[in-house]
Amino acid sequence: MKIFVTGHTSGIGLATFNLLKENNYDVIGGSRSTGFDISNSEQYKLIYDCDIFVNNAFHKTGQLDILRSVYDAWQHLPKKIINVGTANKDNQKNRPYSRLEYNVCKKSLETYSYWISENNSICYSMMYNPGFVKTPLSIEGLKGWPDIEVDRILSQAMDVDECAKTILFMIESKHKLKEITHTY
Numbered sequence: 001m002k003i004f005v006t007g008h009t010s011g012i013g014l015a016t017f018n019l020l021k022e023n024n025y026d027v028i029g030g031s032r033s034t035g036f037d038i039s040n041s042e043q044y045k046l047i048y049d050c051d052i053f054v055n056n057a058f059h060k061t062g063q064l065d066i067l068r069s070v071y072d073a074w075q076h077l078p079k080k081i082i083n084v085g086t087a088n089k090d091n092q093k094n095r096p097y098s099r100l101e102y103n104v105c106k107k108s109l110e111t112y113s114y115w116i117s118e119n120n121s122i123c124y125s126m127m128y129n130p131g132f133v134k135t136p137l138s139i140e141g142l143k144g145w146p147d148i149e150v151d152r153i154l155s156q157a158m159d160v161d162e163c164a165k166t167i168l169f170m171i172e173s174k175h176k177l178k179e180i181t182h183t184y
């Protein structure tokens, strides 16, 4: 079974990539530093001959574009897609524009994944929505936040290995899960 993971050089993607390798899966990673960019649709075909796609790396509309493209190729095949969304996409209060844009992108991704999962297609799409996870992306996102808020969030942060274990569980589950959300 061949698994493609985007964003495999850091954070959740790296932990997932390593855990899948440890579990003897044939896993292929795609990140910009290794020549794969989710904002370049010409490269999406590299995923088509895999069996499972972990849609992890975030880039504005790139995560939705790649889901649509892979689903178009896989809709009549017994394959699985796991999209990494976020648990905290509905809270817009006191958020900067960049966060609003991020939440809108994650919401669209989720809406499309739900549509696939309700479509009775043999290709199945699931959402994995982690809470705050300590990674380079999330630490960058805390810049400018009040110290007290930063301390509170970091004290509740999830570990990347916990996320990787959940993704492995979703890959191996025989059930058609619509989503797993970790609230915090």
Ligand SMILES: NC(=O)c1ccc[n+]([C@@H]2O[C@H](COP(=O)([O-])OP(=O)(O)OC[C@H]3O[C@@H](n4cnc5c(N)ncnc54)[C@H](OP(=O)(O)O)[C@@H]3O)[C@@H](O)[C@H]2O)c1
Pocket: 006, 007, 008, 009, 010, 011, 012, 013, 030, 031, 032, 033, 034, 036, 037, 038, 039, 056, 057, 058, 059, 062, 084, 085, 086, 087, 129, 130, 131, 132, 133, 134, 135, 136, 137, 138
């Ligand atoms: N960390 C959190 O608290 C948290 C919470 C909820 C959801 N998430 C979601 O989890 C996913 C992973 O986040 P993370 O925190 O693990 O991020 P991260 O540590 O910053 O890692 C991002 C990974 O994505 C790759 N990447 C970035 N842009 C890319 C592009 N255009 N094309 C291909 N690869 C790209 C990066 O490698 P290159 O730089 O080499 O491309 C890197 O491997 C994201 O979808 C994020 O929204 C994170």
